[in-house]
Every structure is written in C-alpha cells, then in structure tokens.
Amino acid sequence: MSVTIKDVAKRANVAPSTVSRVISDSPRISEDTKRRVRKIMEEMGYHLNLNGRVLVRQSTQTIGIVMKDSATHSFENPFFSEILKGISESCHKRDYSLNLTTGESEESIFQDVVKMVQGKRVDGIIVLYSKEDDKVAPYLMKHNFPFVVVGKPLYGANKFMYVDNDNIEASREATNYLIDRGHRELGFIGGDLKFEVTRDRLKGFKLAAKQHGIEINDHSVRSIDLNDTVENGKNIVKDLMGLPQPPTGLVITDDYNGLTVMSALQEQNIKVPDNVSIIGFNNTMIAKLANPPLTTVDTNPYQLGYEASNGLIDILHEPSMIKRGVIIPTNIVERDSCLSIKPSTEKLKPQLDAN
Incomplete structure (x- = not known):
C-alpha cells in the first residue's frame, strides 16, 4: 500500500497541510521543519503523485525550454549546456521537471511550443534567445502564457521577465x-x-x-x-x-x-x-x-539559466509579481x-x- 501525505503527517506529528507546504517549498514553513518532514518522507518511501497534482492543482510541475537553434546544433555548443545546467539545478531544488524542444527547423521548434501550450504539457516556458521576426515570444504573449527570455527583449519589455548580460x-x-x-x-x-x-x-x-x-x-x-x-x-x-x-x-x-x-x-x-x-x-x-x-x-551562462528558471517559477507561484529584468555581470x-x-x-x- 502506498504511503500518503496523511501517513507522513502522522509520523512527523504535523498537519497534512504542513506536509503539502513542505512539498511545495513554501516560505511559511521553517527550514528545520522542512528538513525533518523531508527526512521522514524519505524514510517512509513517500513519492509525490504527479498525476494527482496535475488534476488537483492544474499544474504539470514542468518547465518548457525553447532552444535557440535545432537541438542538434544547440547541444554541440557547450554554452547552452551550461545554461541548461543552471536551469536544471534551479528546477531540481524547486521540484520541477524539464521539457525541451527537439525541432530541427525554426517552424518545427515553433510547433513544439504550440504543442506545449495547447496540450498543457508545461506550466511555463524559458526561451533561450531573443530574435528578430521570431514567432515564439509573440505567441506566448498573445496566449498570456508565463515565460522568461534569456536575452534582451525586442518588444514588450514591460510585459515579461528577461535575463541577460549587458x-x-x-x-x-x-x-x-x-x-x-x-x-x-x-x-x-x-x-x-x-x-x-x-x-x-x-x-x-x-x-x-x-x-x-x-x-x-x-x-x-x-x-x-x-x-x-x-x-x-x-x-x-x-x-x-x-x-x-x-x-x-x-x-x-x-x-x-x-x-x-x-x-x-x-x-x-x-x-x-x-x-x-x-x-x-x-x-x-x-x-x-x-x-x-x-x-x-x-x-x-550557468547563472543566466539559474536566474531564468528561478524567475519563471516565482512568476508561476505569484502571477501578479512585477516582470523584472535581470542583468548578469561579465568579466574578462x-x-x-x-x-x-x-x-x-x-x-x-x-x-x-x-x-
């Protein structure tokens, strides 16, 4: 028989709502309580039912990643691997998974984005570029879908968050x-x-x-x-x-x-x-x-990815927050x-x- 939130709460001597807040990493719960509850979850073999979470919270706990170029070309360049490491680290800490575009052309990448949005496969999207005549950002803005851009916005700078260098x-x-x-x-x-x-x-x-x-x-x-x-x-x-x-x-x-x-x-x-x-x-x-x-x-690049992911997850938790721009410093x-x-x-x- 699978372990439930109520089972964990009983062992930890806390309310089931406290366990739920620990799972969502709520700032309302102290770090000591989080550590204690997580330890008990591990000891009892509790695993989050993601399918149930999707049904109850209408959340996939998944972030979509839109590559600058085709997947083949992007992974040849270690710059994008470093960005993805930063995104992955942030998502891991906050219990999110990743879904990457795999298209080999501009149009197929865009269709991947459409499928993510219309199929409700992800909660939000990180776009790893800012490009002239690109269809992705306008599409996401039109559908009021949460997203963050790695790069300087070409339009709508006050309407979405971005992370960039000067x-x-x-x-x-x-x-x-x-x-x-x-x-x-x-x-x-x-x-x-x-x-x-x-x-x-x-x-x-x-x-x-x-x-x-x-x-x-x-x-x-x-x-x-x-x-x-x-x-x-x-x-x-x-x-x-x-x-x-x-x-x-x-x-x-x-x-x-x-x-x-x-x-x-x-x-x-x-x-x-x-x-x-x-x-x-x-x-x-x-x-x-x-x-x-x-x-x-x-x-x-690691920090570019980490800040982009953190910013997007913050927006997902608090949709009314101000869409800010973050500039990551550089050095020679x-x-x-x-x-x-x-x-x-x-x-x-x-x-x-x-x-």
Missing part, C-alpha cells in the same frame, strides 16, 4: 582589451545578426573602435553560418587574412566559433597569438581546452590567445569628441 558593454570591454594592447587592425566575427545578442556585441565592438578613432569597414565584420560552421569559418579566415591590412586582433562572439577560427588559422600556418590575437565569449570548457587557451568574456578571463604588440604603458587614449 552585451554592448561586454563587447566594448573586449574590444578595448585588444586596443589597449596596441591592436588597431580589428576584425569581428559573430553569429546571425537576426539575434539580438550578436547585434549588441557588434554595437559594442564598433563603439570601442570609434572611441579610439579606429575605422571599421564592412570587410572586417563577418558572420559564421551555423549550418556550415567549419567550411564557413575557413572562408572567413581566408578572406580576412587576405585583406591588404589583415586584422591583428579578432573579437569572436562565441568560444565555439572561436575554436573554429583558430583551427582555420592553424591550417593557414597563422599563429595565435603571434600573428593574430583572439578574444572570445562565454568562458566554456572550449576556451580552456583550446590551443592556446582562449582569452574570453565570461558571460556566466585572461589566458594565452592575446599578445601585446606595443608596450602596455602606451595605451591609446579615447578621442574626446567620440560619441
């Missing part, structure tokens, strides 16, 4: 890191410019260059095609390094793409950092294992992929009239 400032600092080491021939390699994160990092790159009187032309700004990363990366490196004045410093907006570029440079016998310095983004394990190890901007992690090409004491001074 990507303009982070990219400006990354670019200044190269400029302070004497690099004036600069290149930028990003992802799809339809994504707000790429656009913001390009803005920061151009802002830093302008402040130092460095002209950036269109040939020095490139985007890597997600569908053909390796071959596209090779062509970009060939084009950039074939310019009359090739870049001596590259800002690459993802460690994954940074490794692709480093591999292409190696094929052309161009050494990092002797011939070209590189700074990446995200500080994933790729940056640590690259040869040489990659200097990178730590965007704290110095490794071996950048080289000064002039004494560090001779840093370039920003032009006073730069905007």
Whole structure:
C-alpha cells in the first residue's frame, strides 16, 4: 500500500497541510521543519503523485525550454549546456521537471511550443534567445502564457521577465582589451545578426573602435553560418587574412566559433597569438581546452539559466509579481590567445569628441 501525505503527517506529528507546504517549498514553513518532514518522507518511501497534482492543482510541475537553434546544433555548443545546467539545478531544488524542444527547423521548434501550450504539457516556458521576426515570444504573449527570455527583449519589455548580460558593454570591454594592447587592425566575427545578442556585441565592438578613432569597414565584420560552421569559418579566415591590412586582433562572439577560427588559422600556418590575437565569449570548457587557451568574456551562462528558471517559477507561484529584468555581470578571463604588440604603458587614449 502506498504511503500518503496523511501517513507522513502522522509520523512527523504535523498537519497534512504542513506536509503539502513542505512539498511545495513554501516560505511559511521553517527550514528545520522542512528538513525533518523531508527526512521522514524519505524514510517512509513517500513519492509525490504527479498525476494527482496535475488534476488537483492544474499544474504539470514542468518547465518548457525553447532552444535557440535545432537541438542538434544547440547541444554541440557547450554554452547552452551550461545554461541548461543552471536551469536544471534551479528546477531540481524547486521540484520541477524539464521539457525541451527537439525541432530541427525554426517552424518545427515553433510547433513544439504550440504543442506545449495547447496540450498543457508545461506550466511555463524559458526561451533561450531573443530574435528578430521570431514567432515564439509573440505567441506566448498573445496566449498570456508565463515565460522568461534569456536575452534582451525586442518588444514588450514591460510585459515579461528577461535575463541577460549587458552585451554592448561586454563587447566594448573586449574590444578595448585588444586596443589597449596596441591592436588597431580589428576584425569581428559573430553569429546571425537576426539575434539580438550578436547585434549588441557588434554595437559594442564598433563603439570601442570609434572611441579610439579606429575605422571599421564592412570587410572586417563577418558572420559564421551555423549550418556550415567549419567550411564557413575557413572562408572567413581566408578572406580576412587576405585583406591588404589583415586584422591583428579578432573579437569572436562565441568560444565555439572561436575554436573554429583558430583551427582555420592553424591550417593557414597563422599563429595565435603571434600573428593574430583572439578574444572570445562565454568562458566554456572550449576556451580552456583550446590551443592556446582562449582569452574570453565570461558571460556566466550557468547563472543566466539559474536566474531564468528561478524567475519563471516565482512568476508561476505569484502571477501578479512585477516582470523584472535581470542583468548578469561579465568579466574578462585572461589566458594565452592575446599578445601585446606595443608596450602596455602606451595605451591609446579615447578621442574626446567620440560619441
């Protein structure tokens, strides 16, 4: 015979409602009581009846995750694995499960979202990107469905919660890191410019260059095609390094793409950092294992995921709460992929009239 909440309450000498509040991690119950009741639940072999909870509370205790790209491409990039680790940790602490989109195209990902919402498969959704012309966020807003975006909102900023970095400032600092080491021939390699994160990092790159009187032309700004990363990366490196004045410093907006570029440079016998310095983004394990190890901007992806999940669950428990924006700080992690090409004491001074 299965153990019930009443059985646990009797053993713990508390009311059944107290056991229910312990299960839902209610702040009204003290931590000592929670620990004692949970220990008794474990000793008695009590397991929450999720099917019953769905019927009684109209809750699945499940969070939906919408991937930036197809599942195949997303899991190739450890940045998303780190975000998912943060989400998973938060959900585990608060007794929620995860449901991930598995579509391989933009339309199939959107249909996965429709199924989640209309089929009542999840209580809320975390969207792992902010993208121009995307259908997911408007659809969720139209259906008044709880969601959080990892990225800067393109619309409806006051209507839903988001978690992000200050990507303009982070990219400006990354670019200044190269400029302070004497690099004036600069290149930028990003992802799809339809994504707000790429656009913001390009803005920061151009802002830093302008402040130092460095002209950036269109040939020095490139985007890597997600569908053909390796071959596209090779062509970009060939084009950039074939310019009359090739870049001596590259800002690459993802460690994954940074490794692709480093591999292409190696094929052309161009050494990092002797011939070209590189700074990446995200500080994933790729940056640590690259040869040489990659200097990178730590965007704290684990924390992005953790805060997104916590925020969504807070909204589910208190739907009337203010939809806030959370900015996760960044910092540069110095490794071996950048080289000064002039004494560090001779840093370039920003032009006073730069905007």
